[in-house]
Amino acid sequence: MVRIDTCGMSCPQPVLMTKKALDKNPEGAEIVVDNNTAKINVKRYLEKFKYSVEISEEGELYILSARK
Template identity: 40%
Template sequence: MAVNVDARGLSCPQPVILTRKALQEAAGGGEVVVLIDSMTQVYNCTRAAEKLGWQATYDEQGEVFTLTLRK
């Protein structure tokens, strides 16, 4: 699985900005994977992605959350 955005260790709103940028570059659709490290970032990045028409699922492993965005 290719990781498109590694936003671990960054604080708001940087993960959202990086996620939005990756989604805008993949505007045609597909899959974008984002690594983040808190539930707040999961919530914020999910909402930002949904605004752009993407659907989000996440997986938690220890302190790392893998957010998979699809359109």
């Protein structure tokens, strides 16, 4: 599974990076975000395309695990 680090980026960049990664790896990905807005937007994007999403926290980071 591919891991995408979007820390320090504001929307829509995390969503665009997620889309690009899933185009190459449609089975899933781990997306690392560092703000609540990116977490919500990436989660919404993933759910729109029928990915199951689990969110965990590592310090001040959010890890979104997406799987088909």
